[in-house]
Amino acid sequence: MLHTLLSQRAQDAPDTIAVIQGQRRVTYGELEQHASRVASFLVRNGTRKGDRIGILSRNSPEYIAAYLGAHRAGGIAVDINFQDSAREIKTIINHCAITTLIAENSFTDAVAGAVKDAPSVKTLISIERRARACGVARQKLPAPVEYAVLGDIIGDAQETYTAPELGAHDIASIIYTSGTTGKPKGVMLSHENIMANARSIVEYLRLREDDKVMVVLPFCYSYGKSLFTTHLLAGGTVVLENSFMYPNVVFDTMVKEEVTGFAGVPSTFAIMLNRSNFRNYRFPKLRYMTQAGGAMPPQHARQLTQLLPETKIYIMYGQTEATARLTYLEPDELQKRSGSIGKPIPGVEIEVVQSTGTPAAAGQEGEIVARGKNIMAGYWNDPEETKKVLKEGRLYTGDLGRMDEDGFLYIVGRRSDIIKSGAHRISPKEIEEVIHEMDEVHEVSVVGAPDNILGESIRAVVVLKEGRALDVHQVQRHCQTKLALFKIPKEVLFVEALPKTSSGKVMRFLLKNKLALYRAAKISPEVSL
């Protein structure tokens, strides 16, 4: 288990740096002490085995201490996206009945708004490094909720507690992911799931104690989380930068800290290559780069190889339901197998299955199905949704692909309408439901529109009720009050009718192409406000 591994590292190499953030250096010895004190507080505060401990924070050493402390206390760590709105946070808290919420102080408003209507929350731990006499959050909290400060907890030498016995199949973590129904789904990952996936990634990336990875991806997503689990396993270091808004700042840190690894999604590399000073940097220690969340366009692969001839580039594929990773492409194959997501990682079996249930032949398309110790235990409190994707111990990914004669896998599409924008997977249904709350709206459909940087951006196509009016900003502002920033439609188009099939189903593929949409809806583009 991760937390026992941390104890081992702290014993073997207490002074090795585990986390770097800005000027801060946190050793394995300190991280162990912090996680242990979080666990001590949780147990003494009434946390029982299996209780859900929510974590709402940007990446920080405190996030890791909270996560591993929750495990050590026998709790289930629930990662909540810090970009979520109060409404979304409340939905998650209530869905899995979080008892203790560990939240960064900067998210006070969202937390106070969410906790107000979440009776399961008994304690709020504010992530502040030093105790403040009167926290803002405390003033806004309902009376029954106990308030504590993380800085006090990790500064408290009192550690006497009895941690519950844990087994490999006990649930360690819940990560929420967008569901096709618009309702979030809590992916349950066991201790075994997390360890199996981390071991496999460490093996194929050949991670070692002297590896240092630059982390710009959030820990609340499985890809970001895998960076710290794998480096903990390897005994390496994570270097945290919480924004890729100014890439040159991230590159400066990479040079200064001599990082050996970098992980991004397609939009990270698009920004890196098209709008940054990346070309003028030299990264003599950068051993590898990884990309997951989509294939790498051939021109990006060529440019990266030219700019960093000594750096290996790994293309990878996975899902939260598989802890993080399912396949990877060996760097030597990048030019030869353009567009491929490679072969299964160690310990994972992959098959492409036709809709009839029979295995697809080489080159034939079908659904990608996976088996391995990294496959989730199911969705929290949702046996129906679990049954749809977990069948006979195999994960039906919903991704459509084909395998060539040499066993290399290619993604060709998705079975669902999930929008992939930057590092996010977004349910169109969830946004449609929010826009539909507006009294003026008769019908709405949300699709991903092609975007050079993000892969897809969000487009809402709205039909208004007769005689009613709305403008683009009104729709966006309504969404802003209910949804995370990355879910707000970039584009809102108003049309007289949605293009539909004869059976009344919205033709989403037409909505993705603006001109085709106008032709299908038999209206001129000027109708758009």
Place this chain on the structure above:
Amino acid sequence: MDLKAEIRKYIIENFFYGQDDGSLDDDVSFLGTGIIDSTGVLELVSFVQETYGIRVTDDELIPDNFDSLNKLESFIGKKRATESRERREPSQPAISAN
């Protein structure tokens, strides 16, 4: 409308969806408050280039130049001055050996 007011108007329109809630002070950090994300800053760069006729180089895309209204105003002012000086005083062509 002065330069800072124009940029403010652009940010309110595009990142606050047209509603000025009064939180956009001249010194407020776009990065620190999460007003603008990594693709938003690219849109802001395009706006600045097109509106003020300046060319933002890749190494100028740093918080010191872009991360608040005041920093942007100062950066654009300096760029305009530099670029107009360069137009007035083009660099001397290299002297031919012949």
